[in-house]
Structures are given as C-alpha cells and as structure tokens.
Amino acid sequence: MPDGMTCEDTNECEQLQQPCTEGFNCVNTIGSYSCHRNIISCSRGYKASEDHARCIDIDECQMGTHHCNNEQICHNTPGSYRCECAQGYHMDPYSRACVDIDECQRYRGRVCTQNCENTMGSYQCSCGAGYKLAEDGRNCQDVDECEAGACSQQCVNVHGSYQCYCWPGYSLSPLDRTTCQDIDECSLTSTTLCTYRCVNTPGSFSCACPAGYILAQNGRNCKDLDECSLGTHNCSGAETCFNIQGGFKCLSFECPPNYRKVGQNQCERLSCQGYVECQTVPQRITYYQLSFPTNIRVPADIFRISPSPVYVGDNILLGITRGNEGLHFAIRRVDAYTGFVYLQLPPQAPREFLLDVEITLIRRGRATKFIARIHVFVTGPSL
Template sequence: AASLMSHDCCDCCSLGLQLRSEGHRCEAHQYLGFHCRRVFLTCCEGDESRAVDHDDRHTVRERPTSFDLTNTVLLSGNGPCEQHCTSVGGRPQCSCVPGFSLQADGRTCEDINECSSARACQLSERCVNTVGSFTCQRLITCPPGHQINNDICEDINECVQQSHNCGPGFECVNTEGSFRCNPKPRCPVGFSQDAQGSCTDIDECGAGAQPCSLAFNCINTVGSYMCQRKIICSRGYHASPDGARCIDVDECQGGLHRCGEGQLCHNLPGSYRCECQTGYQYDSFRRTCVDVNECWRYPGRLCAQTCENTPGSYECSCTSGFRLSGDGKNCEDVNECLGNPCSQECANIYGSYQCYCRQGYYLREDGNTCEDINECSQSIGQLCTYKCVNVPGSYRCACPEYGYTMSPNGRSCRDIDECTTGAHNCSLAETCYNIQGGHRCLSLSCPPNYRKVSDTRCERISCPNYLDCQNTPLRITYYYLSFQSNIVIPAQIFRIGPSPAYSGDNVIVSITQGNEENYFSTRKLNAYTGAVYLHRQVEGPRDFFINVEMKLWRQGTFTTFQARIYVFITGNPL
C-alpha cells in the first residue's frame, strides 16, 4: 500500500513538473482527486509568497507558505493523510502545511491560532486569526469621551447613557468628548420642583395634614394658604373673606341668574330680578324678550328719510347726497364739491353734484374726469401747415427748429433768409446762398491756369498746344439751383448753349462728375442747346455738385465750356 501511495503521489508531482518545464499554464484536470490536484499545483507552480494587502485603516500581513518537495510524498485519492504524506521506511507518515498542526489521530490537521502568541503582531496592531495564517490590523485610538463605530470615532453622550456622575441637584448637559453638570433651579417656599425641574405651587389644603383648626376652612393660595372661619349664611348670601359676617351674593355679576335672552339682571338683597332691555318687550307665550320694531310702530315719525330697525333700537339714515343732521333724525344736503370730486369744475345741486370742464376739455364717461381734447387729431381741416402740437386745453403750431419762423397768422412757417439777416456762419471769403430752411456757404476758386473774371466765372489764361486747347474748358461758370423734394419728375433744371449761336453750330452735352448715383441726365434739345434733367425722386433734403461739360463744334474746331452746378434739394414748403 505504501508503495502504491508513493507511486501515485510521485505521478501527480511528475505531471506538474513536466507541465511547468514545457511552459504551459498550471491547471489541474477535473478528474484528479483533491490531494492529487494539490500535489500537481504545488510541483507545477513551485514556491510562491502570498501578497501583502494595504489600505488606509489597517495593515494585513500573511505568513508565506512554501512546500519542500524533497523526500515528500503526497497522497492522491483517499490516502490516509489529510494534507502531506511522506514515506518513511516504506510506511506513510502524515504532516501538515505551515499554519496547521497534526492532531492526535496522526492524520488530520487543525488550524494554528497564531494570535495566541504575543509576538505575532506589533504592540500598535491587532492580530486577526485566519485559516492557515493571520493578519495584523492597525488599531484606531479614539480620544477620551469618544467611541469607535465603523472605524469612525463618535462622541459618547454620557447624559443619554447615564454614565455621568451628576448628583440629584444637578442636570447633565452633553458636550463634545465630555459633559457638564448644571445646578437645578431652586424653588421658593410654598413651591416644589417637578420632574421637569419646574416650580409648582404646593396645595397646603390638600389631603395631607390640615393647617387650620376645625372652626376654619383652609383656602389654598399661590405659595401659601389662608384659614377662613366657618359661618352659616342663608340662601342668597355667603360668608365674608374674614368669615365674620354674611354678605349678599350678586347673582348678576357671578353669572348665577337665570334671566333669558334679551333680559337684564337686577341684583336684589338675597335675590335678583329679570327685566327686558330697552327696545324689547316680554312675550308671555314664549316667555322671552323680543325686539320692538320702532320703525313699524311709529311709521314716518322717527326719521326724515329712512328708518332702519336694530336689535333693541332703530337708526335713521339718509339717501345718497344727504347726511344725517346732529339730531340723528333729519337729513341735510351734502356739498360734494367740497370734497373735490371733479377734476376741474364742480356745481353742487340738491342731493347731488355736476362736473363740467373748461374749454379744450371734454367730460369722460365716469362723469368726474376731464380729459384734454386733441385738436391736432380731431380737427377736420389742417390747423397747421407744418406741425400741430397739442397742449392742455388747446393746441399750437410749430415750425422746424432751424431755418423757419412762424408767420403772423400763427399757422404757417416762412423761410428765414440767413444771408440777408446776417444769421449765417460764412467767412469773408465765402458767399452765403439762401435755401429753403437754411443756407450754404459757397467758395469760388479757380483752378490753375484760370483767372477769376466775376463772382461766378473763371476763364482760361492760355493753352500751350492745340490738344490742350481742344480738351480743357475755355470758361468755367458756377451756378446755384434750389428745388423742393416734391418736384415733379422728370424735371428740366438747367439749359446750356453758346451765346450768340450761329448757323452750323453743334453741341455735345455730358455730365462729367457728381452723377455717380444717376439722379441726373442730359438731353440735346436742338443742335446748339442741351438740357440737364432730374429724373429720379430725391428723398429728403440733399445737396449735389455736378460738372456739366459742353463741347461746341464751330467751323471745324471744338471749344469746351464747363458749368459747375450746385443743386440743393430742400424740404417741402411750409
């Protein structure tokens, strides 16, 4: 049998060593027995140490386990040993892996509790036994007054756990890591302290010892008591506080009467009497007091206008526009105008008032408010030629802020000639030209090789060659034209031609500068006359400066003339 066991164990180990030498993974076949698989894996994997695990709270150390395969025979299948089997003299001898000890039966192994040894872990660590090994965990130390809970130090509530040492005259108050004892409040004489620490009055006249003699009654008071002499009083009377005499009981004040609804209680010596209040009468059938309707009983005699019955009485009132007089019965007219109910004028009438408005206002549907009439929007005709401005109660006509003044009729605006009045800002070297609603400061300057012969004309001084004489203008003339923006399009605004004209003359007219937006065009009226047209509508005030060139063909020679035209488009007439 020993030879068979040794042969089986050696076969399992040989399989593991062969698999390891061939570089294959160490995986035991499912048909190998438990002990054979352990032998197979041990021989295949060789000696390995277990990992050391660390975390934030404790350190775990495992004792390394190794297997010495020298002269070691491990049983497979149902061998006699639970863990290791070694052949000694042809007989099996059992042993255990590190961390286990062989039991008295010589075949089973039991886990060794390494934590029973004082040298297993350091003093700052806690030993935890595991199967075949042990771990060391770092201890968490909490400060005084705290306890560990799930590796967290929490405050101990000594007051709840009743672990404090406060005496009966003190109450416990928990603090972080400790507690304090506060003295309980003391009660004055005649009071006792309840379980909540509050002072309550002591009933000296209670079931305990009676402090008064038999001839006196004990009456408890707040913080003390009093003794009252016992006397016998007849019905309707009670003993005085000192117990020396009998005094009348006021049933009316003490609520001891039986007067019905609407009745008044009148106290009497030893009794009381019930009477109906003023404005009520006794109903013997219902045995109660019922209200008297004075308005029905005395119709038209109590109030001048309206009588309203009230419980036990009546009230006079007046209709709208009147108020009650000082006697509480008659009515007098209210002057509502004193309260300024109208936004403008108020006329008081008997029992009411009437609002009316001043000229230029109308009364709104509420009958009180006056609102301004907007003459500018409600007028059938045109009140103003330029602009109508509504003002409270009326209107006024206005002109543009600059360039115009109001005519004497107060409706139309007329242009201000700034050039004539001197209200311009032109320099001495400039010429003031008035336009509708403003003015322009114009400066005439002649180009080189030209001389100024008048305020609006420049003439060429010389021409060095024939080509220059053909192409440069003989004369440059300035013109100023002003039109309103509502001019009918197309509009002929300028004519140009030789003066005098001769038979055989022929002209060519063109715009050489200033017509980039194509507002203007030229047209030949006849052989010696050309015209400039405004053929596009101009929106709003705008200034143009165009150069119109006329080439005159006369007797085989071209002569050039140039007209520099300022075109001012102004607003519509006011």
C-alpha cells in the same frame, strides 16, 4: 234774682268771630260752648287734609301705591291714576304690555322724506347719496359736492349728485370720473399735428423744429431759416453765403489757369491758340448753386439751358461731363436751342454734387463751348 226776670243762654258759636281753631266745630252749651274736631268722609282716591277741613287727592304715582309695571309710566289723575307707555310705544290691549310702535310703517312717507329706520321707541331718518339730513332730522337737503372740491378742474352741482368736466386738452379719468388727465396730443395717430416734432405739454402741445428752421405762424409747420439774408452765418468776407434748407453753405471759387474772374460767378477765357483749341476749350465757365430735398418728386427739371439772346438757326449740344456718378442726373432737349438738366434718380440721403454741364452753341456754322458748373446740395426731406 228779682221776680219776673229770667236769664237766657248766649250762643257763643254765633257771637264770637272764631271761637274754635280751624279743623274744629263749635258746639254751643248752656252757659258755654265746646270745640269738637271736624270729622269728614273722603271718596276713594282722596284723603282728609291735615286740618280735616277738606279732602285732597292722593298721588298714587308719588306714593308708589299704583299698579303700573316697570315698562309703564304712572300719571296721577284727580282721585285716581293711569298707566301709560313711553313715547314710541303703545299698550297691547290683551297683555297690557308696552310694545314698540314702528313709525316707519305706521306713518309711511310722513316721518322721513327719504329713508326711515325703526328703532326701539323711536325711529331714525337717513338720506341717500348726494344728500344730507337737515337740522329737523327728517328732511334731506342736497349736498353741494363742488364746494368740497369733488372735481379736479370743473364741477357742476346737480340734485343729489354732481358732474365733473375738464379744460381743453384734458380728459376725464374713466377710473374715478373726477380727475382730469392730460391728453397726449402727440400720441394721437388720427392727425398729424406737427411737420417735424410734437412736444406734449400739460393741456396742450407745441411743435418744435430742427436746427436751421423756425416755426411758422400757424405754430405747426417749420420753415427754413435764411441765415444768409439774416446775417447769422459765419462766412468770411471772401466767401459767398448760399442758403440751403436747414442751413447754409459758404462758397468761394477760383478760376482755372488762362481764365479770369468776371462778375461774381463767371470765369472768362483769356486766350486760345489755333482753331481747334478755340473750338474745344470753353469760352466761359459759369458757377451756379442749387438746393432741393431728398423727397423731391422725380423726374424733376432742376436747371434750364438756353442761349441769350436766341437767333434763328441756333442749335445747342448738351452733355454732363463731370460729377454725375450714379447717374442721378440726365439731359433732355425741348427744341434746338433749349434743354433741361433733370433729376431722374433722387439720392437716398443728403449729399453734394458738382456737375459740369457742357454746352456747345452752334451759331452760323461756328461752335462755341461753355461750361455750367452747378453745385447741387441735396438736403434732408422737406418739412
């Protein structure tokens, strides 16, 4: 080497871009360099990385090197770990054991809107009758029982309950308060619904009448059906139809000997022999028809007798000569020329009477006899 010239060592650790691999430190030497493994010191809870370039956290929970008991949950923290209780439990400060939290007591009125039941590690909400648990599991919402058909007829929903009502003619059953049962109006004794017969129907009633009657417009009373005027009778052309309560009668009459028919209901005497016969044999027989019910109030005037026309001085003598067996009828006079046949004892059952009422008219000193032949039909009680 020429005089005056010296050689200097080159620091490869500074000049080279990456003289050593990761995890090794470069150490310069005279005329060269060497690589030495990097040795680091990590704090407790950490460990060196595989390249020994840095300290990394030790996960004690994953490695199972923690000291949490079986009831506790291990949570890793940087350089350490902590033991916690599962949700719904808290750690007893003395025994370090996990103890159930009674959420119903601790958070009274805040976790459930109605009923709260504590369970291990949790709680359960429930609702009273008429409510159901909402989707959030905490609140209660009203149950619309009417949508589920709680009532048999009409239903009104209210908060937490419902009320049943019935249509007219029905009443709510006292047993279940939901079923509507028909009211038998016909069995009610507080009022008379029908004059004859009451027929119960679902939710209502109807009135019925016996044969020979029709229902009046009010739907409750029965009125007589006049078969004679309606032409629904079966009388022959030679007979006369006479309407009675609940039916009709077909009537016809023949005049007795020595009489001839005049008009529709009279027989006139043809002749008489001598004064005595002419005074004692009726000059005229007139037929009448009457009808009344068995429950007629007595005494009841049923037939008026008076000459027509009336003259001054007229006087009449009256008597029932036939058909008054049982003495149901009697005569009463109003004045000298007027009298009435009246019912004094009503029959107990429907029946017929054929009364002959003899009228003797005394006019200007002469007596003339007449017969009123009265056909009386006593029907059943009036409706």
